[in-house]
Structure formats: C-alpha cells, structure tokens
Amino acid sequence: MKSKGVAYLLWFFLGVGGIHRMYCGKWISGFIWLFTFGLFGIGWIVDIFLTSSMVDYANCIYKSKYNQQSPNNISIQINNAPHAQPSTHAIDEKGA
Numbered sequence: 001m002k003s004k005g006v007a008y009l010l011w012f013f014l015g016v017g018g019i020h021r022m023y024c025g026k027w028i029s030g031f032i033w034l035f036t037f038g039l040f041g042i043g044w045i046v047d048i049f050l051t052s053s054m055v056d057y058a059n060c061i062y063k064s065k066y067n068q069q070s071p072n073n074i075s076i077q078i079n080n081a082p083h084a085q086p087s088t089h090a091i092d093e094k095g096a
Contacts, residue, residue, distance in 0.1 A: 002058045007051050015044045024054040025061065 002024060010020035018033025038044030 001062060002055045004052055004055045007055045011044075011047055011051050015047060016041065020047065020051055021054065024051075024058040026054060 007020050007023055010023050014020065016033065016038035018030035018038065020030075021027075021033055022030035033039065033043060036043075038047075
C-alpha cells in the first residue's frame, strides 16, 4: 500500500525528477518528468493536485491484485439469467 505522505514528500523534494510518479507506479510519465525536469516545472506544480489521486489509484490496483481468494478457497458463480434456456442436449457415455 502506498502512502500519501510519502508520495507528497517525494513530490516536494524529488518531484522534478518524477520520483513520486514512479512511486505510484506511473513509470513512463515518471521518466518523462525525469528527462524534462517535471515538464519544465509546470508538471511539478500541477502534480500537487494529482498526487493524491495517483496514490488512490495505485492502492486500488494493489487491492484488486492481491485481495483475491486463495487457491484452496475457490468458489464458482453460475449466471442464472432469466432469458437463458436450460440445455436439453444429452451426452452419452462416450461423450459424443
């Protein structure tokens, strides 16, 4: 989980180098900030408003990636749509 406090400290001290963006998982724009000195300072100023949402997005991605069920606890959900017709196709013992 990413911290907004750490992200803002990185923004303040190393923001023109894009380190706060790399911290939030935005590697491409982080390198663009690094090579253009924070888009010539303008992007660094704009990021004071965007850093909070970047951290929230990074945490959302982390939660969705790592909060999945373990392989030993698998559940199956069956979609019982009202328009679906039950299958009447019978399969013999040979599977044909």
